[in-house]
Amino acid sequence: ILVKTAGSSDALITRFDPPFLDVFKASDNLENIFAEGMRSRLSGHYCEAVIKNGKKVMIVNALENSKWKDSIDAQAGLNAYLGYPLKWPDGKIFGTLCIHDKKIHHFSKNTQEIMLQFKELIESHLEIINKNIEIKMDNEIIKRKSDKYDNLVNKAPIGIFETTSNGKIISINESMAEILGFSSIDETLKHYNDLKKDLYLNQKRREEFIMELNENDEVKNFEYQAIGKNEVHKWISMNAIKSRTKEDGTYVIEGFVFDVTERKDKEEKIREQKEELAAAFEQLTAYNEEVMAMNEELEQSFEEINSLNQRFVKMIELVSNMTDEGLLTEKDFLGELLNNAIKIIPEADYGSVYIYEKGKVNFINTIGYELSSLKDINIPEEAFFNKNDNIEIINFSEVKRRNKKFMDQKNYNKLKKLSYKMKEILYMDLEISGQKKAGLSLDISEKSSKNFTNNSLSVFKAFHNIALSFYTIKEYTNLQNSFTREL
CATH class of the missing domain: 3.30.450.40 (GAF domain)
Structure with missing residues (x-):
């Protein structure tokens, strides 16, 4: 379009890659001596002045211009030049938009205005490209972080979960599956359709959990017995929060759990030992009380016998006197x-x-x-x-x-x-x-x-x-x- 409008020998979009200048796009007319992908050093070309000064350069007749008559482009037969800098959104130089002509060429205002419009159009595309690059880079960063987060979550030594208030599982990590006795996350997800019925040994504990969550928006150190694979029961300690409300009125629950079965077993053994000790102590106390009672009875019996002896002595004295x-x-x-x-x-x-x-x-x-x-x-x-x-x-x-x-x-x-x-x-x-x-x-x-x-x-x-x-x-x-x- 530029070649036809301006009547030039070519039209180029170049890209500056210090210290080189690459032909990024080139017009496909026969007179054009440049091809896409060509690379040359920037020094000695008309575009060098555009890039260094960051503004338009227009040459009508290079052969009669002492500054340009010995340039590489003039020696190549390109006598006229009109070039504009192309800039990234941050002001850095992308390259140039330029046209050459082998003959003397007085570039009209119309041509210059069209060139400016093309410049603005290209720079707007560069802005879009830059945004896309930034988005792509951000996405890559997010993906790397997400992958890193997923890896951390899955490899975490505690169970991590995301469920709904109506008892559905959204996601869990590998440790959560292992705590419940499953070999994979998928196997775990397939096993539990309703957490209240399938996970909680005592379904009332699920109701108490939801009630506390509704009142406080969070639950800490909530303990319950979970039904794992093959009906194996595990003691779970859970911390959870209300995350977000869904369109159907239910809400998402996020949290983490610890397997406290070993601790609970130890507590139960300690409780049983305490009960045994208490029973033994109670029995010893009863024995002691029984022995003390027997001692008291013996003492009382001794006192009674002694009293009876004294009575008999007095009675004998009375009998002997009579x-x-x-x-x-x-x-x-x-x-x-x-x-x-x-x-x-x-x-x-x-x-x-x-x-x-x-x-x-x-x-x-x-x-x-x-x-x-x-x-x-x-x-x-x-x-x-x-x-x-x-x-x-x-x-x-x-x-x-x-x-x-x-x-x-x-x-x-x-x-x-x-x-x-x-x-x-x-x-x-x-x-x-x-x-x-x-x-x-x-x-x-x-x-x-x-x-x-x-x-x-x-x-x-x-x-x-x-x-x-x-x-x-x-x-x-x-x-x-x-x-x-x-x-």
Whole structure:
């Protein structure tokens, strides 16, 4: 187009490759002596001035121009020249746009304007080319970085994943596949269609994971049991974030995981060992408590045996004394019986002993009560009789009922004033040949926390037997004395 418009011998686009100048594009007319790909040194050519000065050079007749008549182009028969610099977007020289003519040529303004338009068009293409080169270079850099990133991700010692909130896998790395027991990423992707059902041993953990992610946009150190290849269970610790929301309302989840199965197994073993140690310690504690309880029981038994021994000693002393008629009278014996009984039976706080004479109760001795005042009270023997048995334990209300039933009001009031409120009363009636001789009672205060025990009741019965023996011996002695007198 330029050759026809300008009427020149050629039209060229050159490319500057220091120190050379290459023919990048050339017109295909017959007069053109240049061919694409030709290379020559820049020095001595018209284009050298264009490139060095960075502006238009126009030569009408080189042979008459002292500056150019000896140039390589003039010697080659190219007498006229019009050239413009072609620049990259950054201002650096790409080359030139030029036309030659073998004859003298006054280049018109129209030709110059067309050349400028071609220059601008070519430079706009150079800008596009430059952009494409930059894009290509950027793409290559991105690809290299992407390849490097992919390589780092795949070779990372932790599992890396990209999934969706509705349970689909987008991508995983090789370590993620290995953690789950698969030999490749593709095999893993084919295995899991729904993460909630296929990956989570406890599906509620998946729901808890999504719930926490919805609330906080991230999850840290979330642990769950994963179902791997061949139903092998692995403990996984996961960190994840919400990445981006998709058009269907679901969102992308990115994160990484660690296989913590070994740690969990160790923790489980430690927990089991702790439980075993706790059970052993509990058993040892139980054994220790049992031994201590046995020791306490032995000590208590020893104390009880010692107490019983002391009781038996006192009872033996009492028995030995009653065999000596000259040593104890009936009243002395009953007094000793009361004193020993209240010492030997530890629950008792008070006590009294009395004989039945002429239908009345005659107090012999008391402990805790005022004896002289009691002697002044007229008490019918029926008020103290045990109706059911010679020995019985009764409460205070029953005692009051009996007293009130058989006593007149005046004497009842006197007795009531002198008596303490009792919790329990242990009664004994001494009956020989159908005749009631005497009685003994031991009382527990209302404020006491004690009650008469079976042991104490047994000891009390022993006292009853001793007392009966005393009266039996006494009757035998009386008979013997009577027989002796008759002889």
